[in-house]
Amino acid sequence: MDDFESGSDQETIRGARLWRDNGWTARVIKNEDDDGWAVAMTPDGQSEPALVGPWTMGRDKKNPKPLDTAAFITLVKTAAEFVRRHEQQLEATLHQHLDISHAGGRVRVTLDIDPDDERPTAILRATTAAGDVLGSASVSPGFKLTRVRANAWAEAGFCADVVG
Template structure:
């Protein structure tokens, strides 16, 4: 990681807790109450430190005067952190499921687990197709196109063809 002059000050600033009515920062998260552009209401944006975009943006409650937002408090902030963390966790799970597929098939030699790990590299996108036996020993691995479709039929055909390059 490359640091430039002043990075320490930015890092110290981010780690210092702030508890203001419309702006809270603590434990790696920032909550900011903002004017809702779509109507007269308010919204809250939850941003994880170091991320360029909010993990969560949602409606925020009006205060007693029906014009200004309700101030943030510790309970609301903790609930927002929990909700935003869950959103990020689900997003990571979805991304993992999109790039890592696994199928177990019954072959003549026993059960074989076939995996496809897509590497979405901007310059060299590809995928790794691999097979392991029931004990976890690697039987084969080869590089394939990132668009390779891992199905029961394609996995079985690859195994039956002694792990030769598909297609």
């Protein structure tokens, strides 16, 4: 099933200010910051919009331009790309790695954060190029993985007690 067919069980709507199709809802709303209009793009199943952006005024310079097929397709592409980039950024924040030189070889040091709302955790791990684990330690989810810290941990023999 491709992205266009991934839709939902929601009814298709194609109105001047409300358009629902292909798993997204576009709603033209009054811009709270000025006299203009905005469009809120909300994925099906979500209560909050993934993206809110400016919307074009109509010819009368009072009311918004009506939504149409071409505009909706462009809005879906833009909102989906925005969501994808946000997910990539979150993934990069939660799963970090860097390579260091240690004992004549390359060692990969990784930091994996589980952002659980009640009990977030993080694991620091060092592995060889062959995948052998040299050390592992629980660290604070706020731990900052830097080359200096990774090298200091390596110099301490990847001991869990010295990370911090």
